[in-house]
Amino acid sequence: xxxxxxxxxxxxxxxxxxxxxxxxxxRHLASxxxxxxxxxxxxxxxxxxxxxxxxxTGDQYVAEPNPETGKPGWxxxxxxxxxxxxxxxxxxxxxxxxxxxxxxxGPRSPHEDHPERPWGTDFPxxxxxxxxxxxxxxxxxxxxxxxxxxxxxxMGGMQTLAxxxxxxxxxxxxxxxxxxxxxxxQNIAFHEIGRQAIAADPDFHGGQYWEHGVxxxxxxxxxxxxxxxxxxSEEALSRKFGRKLQEAEGLSSLGExxxxxxxxxxxxxxxxxxxxxxxxxxxxxxxDLFDLAAxxxxxxxxxxxxxxxxxxxxxxxxDWLFPxxxxxxxxxxxxxxxxxxxxxxxxSDKGHDAFLLDEPDFHRTLRGFLSGxxxxxxLK
Amino acid sequence: xxxxxxxxxxxxxxxxxxxPGSRVLDxxxxxxxxxxxxxxxKQCDARGLEIEMETVTxxxxxxxxxxxxxxxxxxxxxxxxxxxxxxxxxxxxxxxKPREVLRQMLRISTHAIISFPNFGHWTLRLQLLLxxxxxxxxxWGRMWYETPNIHPCTIRDFFALxxxxxxxxxxxxxxxxxxxxxxxxxxxALANLFGEQGLxxxxxx
Numbered sequence: 210x211x212x213x214x215x216x217x218x219x220x221x222x223x224x225x226x227x228x229x230x231x232x233x234x235x236r237h238l239a240s241x242x243x244x245x246x247x248x249x250x251x252x253x254x255x256x257x258x259x260x261x262x263x264x265x266t267g268d269q270y271v272a273e274p275n276p277e278t279g280k281p282g283w284x285x286x287x288x289x290x291x292x293x294x295x296x297x298x299x300x301x302x303x304x305x306x307x308x309x310x311x312x313x314x315g316p317r318s319p320h321e322d323h324p325e326r327p328w329g330t331d332f333p334x335x336x337x338x339x340x341x342x343x344x345x346x347x348x349x350x351x352x353x354x355x356x357x358x359x360x361x362x363x364m365g366g367m368q369t370l371a372x373x374x375x376x377x378x379x380x381x382x383x384x385x386x387x388x389x390x391x392x393x394x395q396n397i398a399f400h401e402i403g404r405q406a407i408a409a410d411p412d413f414h415g416g417q418y419w420e421h422g423v424x425x426x427x428x429x430x431x432x433x434x435x436x437x438x439x440x441x442s443e444e445a446l447s448r449k450f451g452r453k454l455q456e457a458e459g460l461s462s463l464g465e466x467x468x469x470x471x472x473x474x475x476x477x478x479x480x481x482x483x484x485x486x487x488x489x490x491x492x493x494x495x496x497d498l499f500d501l502a503a504x505x506x507x508x509x510x511x512x513x514x515x516x517x518x519x520x521x522x523x524x525x526x527x528d529w530l531f532p533x534x535x536x537x538x539x540x541x542x543x544x545x546x547x548x549x550x551x552x553x554x555x556x557s558d559k560g561h562d563a564f565l566l567d568e569p570d571f572h573r574t575l576r577g578f579l580s581g582x583x584x585x586x587x588l589k
Numbered sequence: 590x591x592x593x594x595x596x597x598x599x600x601x602x603x604x605x606x607x608x609p610g611s612r613v614l615d616x617x618x619x620x621x622x623x624x625x626x627x628x629x630x631k632q633c634d635a636r637g638l639e640i641e642m643e644t645v646t647x648x649x650x651x652x653x654x655x656x657x658x659x660x661x662x663x664x665x666x667x668x669x670x671x672x673x674x675x676x677x678x679x680x681x682x683x684x685x686k687p688r689e690v691l692r693q694m695l696r697i698s699t700h701a702i703i704s705f706p707n708f709g710h711w712t713l714r715l716q717l718l719l720x721x722x723x724x725x726x727x728x729w730g731r732m733w734y735e736t737p738n739i740h741p742c743t744i745r746d747f748f749a750l751x752x753x754x755x756x757x758x759x760x761x762x763x764x765x766x767x768x769x770x771x772x773x774x775x776x777x778a779l780a781n782l783f784g785e786q787g788l789x790x791x792x793x794x
Contacts, residue, residue: 519654540656541663547612547671549634551649552656554642573650581652 215424215482216277221269221305221312222246226346230307236333239321243347244305244312248272248288249296251351256381257588258353259294259579260344261303262361262368265436265492266484268311271303272296277311278483286567293576298583299357306368307343308335308491314343316487329487330416337364337499341371345379355379357586358579362386362564363531364492367499370539373520374501374512382582384575386523387564389535390509390542391500396530399439400493403432407486416487429486430477437476442527442560502542509538510545519585520550521578523571525563551578596622598767599786603676603702606760606790607631611673614638614698616660617680621648624655638663661685664693672698679786681705682738688750695756695793704788707763709743709781727766728785744780744787751791760790 221244230241246269251258261271261284272288274281288294288301305313316332319325348356359380361369366388373383389396407413410428414421438446450469505511520543524536533554540552555571557563564571583589596604600623607613609631615624618637627633637655639645648655660677661684675698677690682705684690694701706728716724723733729741742750744763751758762770763784780787 521649522656540658541666544656544663544666545668547668549636549654550656551645551654552658553646553649554657555646556642570646574646577650577652581649581654584652 219276221276223312224347224350226350230339230343230346232333232339233336234334238314238333240314241307241343241346242312242314242318243307243343244309245269245347246271246273246303248301249299251300251353255353256355256357256586257298258300258302258348258351258356259358259360260348260356260372261288261294261301262340262344262359262365262372263303263306264361264363264365265496266433266480266489267365268309269303269305270311271301275483278479283565287572287575293572294360294579295576298588299579302348302351304344304347306340306364306492308332308340308488308495310485310488315485316491317485327419327487329419330490332487332491334498335491335495337367337371337495338375338504340495341368341375344368344372345376348379355381357588358382358384358582360384360386360575361388363388363561364496366531367496367501370501370512371499373516373518374505377513377516377518380518381586382519382521382579384521384523384578385536385539386571387525387528387531387536387561388522388539389499389531390502390512390539392497396439397497399435399530400497402435404490404493406431406435407490413486416490418486424481425486426478426481429481429484429489430474432489433480433484434473434477437473439530440560440562442529442558444527444558445560445562448558509542513543513546513548516543516546516548518548519582520548521575522550522552523564523574524554525557525559525561525568525571526554527558528561528563530561596626598769599678599704599764599788600626602762602764602770602788603678603704604631606700606702607633607674607676609633612671613674613676614667614672615676615678616664616694617677618648618655619644621651621653621655623676623678624653625651660690664690664697667693667697669696670699674698674700674702676702678702678704679706682708682740682742684740687740687742688754691750691754691756691791695791699792700759701756701791702789703747703791704764704786705742705747706738707744707781707784707787708741709745710785711782714782744784745777747787747789748777751789755794756791757794758789759792762788764788 223244226241229238231237272282305311308315359372366385369385407428410425412423413425453468502509522536524533543550613635615637624635627635645657675694713724763780764786766785
């Protein structure tokens with residue numbers, strides 16, 4: 210496997226809140242730093258802001274090249290001038306999530322009590338709600354009372370739902386994409402394989418790997434490989450690779466032979482260069498803990514009682530990680546409280562990853578929905 | 590938003606029954622023309638439910654609040670009295686349980702507006718009488734073994750069901766195929782013979 214060194218850490222645009230943040234677990238972070246990027250211009254009424262929430266391994270670099278990898282922004286095809294989330298009309302904000310490793314407070318940040326070393330596995334467990342509370346602080350810092358929209362895919366969709374549930378007065382429109390209101394046993398199981406792989410890596414050193422000048426690259430790569438399989442559909446894998454072999458003289462029991470193997474290994478090795486293992490553990494756990502219904506007496510509809518927020522739910526037909534049934538259940542719960550909800554399933558064979566890819570029907574739907582909402586919000 | 594379109598005449602008749610500023614659910618809303626119209630001309634909070642995913646996508650693309658769903662299974666998810674009007678246009682004959690759908694409509698809404706093709710129209714009666722086979726017309730254009738219209742009824746049948754289930758017919762009219770109002774207003778028997786569509790405004794007793 211490719212063992213290139215990690216990308217050097219870069220400086221990220223950020224703001225620090227000296228008051229810190231009290232977490233769901235009861236711990237209080239003495240200080241909170243939120244790394245962010247914005248695109249477009251906030252209008253005088255401060256009512257054209259769209260918050261984008263990123264997924265498990267995403268970051269704040271939505272619509273510009275990532276300074277560490279040099280790759281285009283992860284939602285570059287969706288966000289920008291003239292694009293479905295049009296930065297000529299909207300002020301787009303994205304923050305790195307709490308627990309992340311791109312500048313926001315997380316396991317890689319200096320330890321509160323021992324600033325000479327990172328938090329590592331001492332970092333308190335965080336929840337999706339904690340991430341959202343951190344974002345809310347940041348939005349307040351920008352002087353924005355009400356977001357025009359919150360948009361997010363996958364874990365970003367969980368944050369979007371949490372926003373709508375925690376701060377209904379502050380969200381005009383919510384767009385959870387390929388989302389779920391709880392992490393299923395199957396989802397948790399796949400995450401656990403990843404966590405076990407990281408923990409089993411001798412370079413993990415109980416989470417204190419920086420002390421040894423190493424990273425648990427193998428474990429983290431296996432975690433990424435496992436996760437990656439869940440992001441794609443069987444059909445897409447077959448179409449892309451089938452049973453094609455790499456140039457090889459013959460099959461051996463070990464070593465790269467099938468093309469799909471080397472593809473996965475590439476996914477794994479490029480990931481470890483940009484992502485911190487302890488962050489991965491923290492954020493996957495936050496996803497596993499998410500259950501919006503359980504937070505509201507077991508009834509999801511209770512999370513949205515009296516909501517005035519307009520919702521658009523989008524799922525993808527071949528997504529088996531966050532399947533359409535999940536989005537439909539959310540739509541039905543919103544019906545229970547007579548919320549204004551649109552719901553579409555986009556036909557795609559690209560699996561969960563479809564939300565990141567060029568899916569014209571999805572992009573058209575989102576553009577139209579935002580435009581309709583803008584009219585209702587009096588933005589045009 | 591979509592540019593103003595010329596609306597089907599029967600939709601215009603339906604729109605005429607809806608009070609301004611009311612909460613409306615249009616079941617089987619297709620591309621959302623009616624809800625768009627109700628929002629624009631009557632400031633209604635109008636939403637749609639549509640079974641065909643491609644049509645839903647089209648409606649949402651035009652900025653309209655529409656969700657994919659099925660009248661037979663999704664109406665139960667709405668709370669009591671969530672709407673002032675629930676509309677079911679040209680769909681009743683195609684649902685699996687028309688009586689239950691009607692019951693749900695009048696549970697979640699104060700009023701129900703229903704339009705359906707009238708199986709009692711004279712051309713259908715004549716065809717059945719003369720040929721002894723299931724009638725085929727523009728409206729009833731598919732063979733019995735593949736038609737989605739599995740629950741045809743006549744205007745009189747519908748009156749009977751309303752009576753049986755205790756719904757008050759606040760307004761009714763018969764219309765021709767294009768949806769233009771026909772003059773059979775005073776006689777149910779004549780409407781049932783000459784009206785191609787029935788249009789009803791119901792409320793619970």
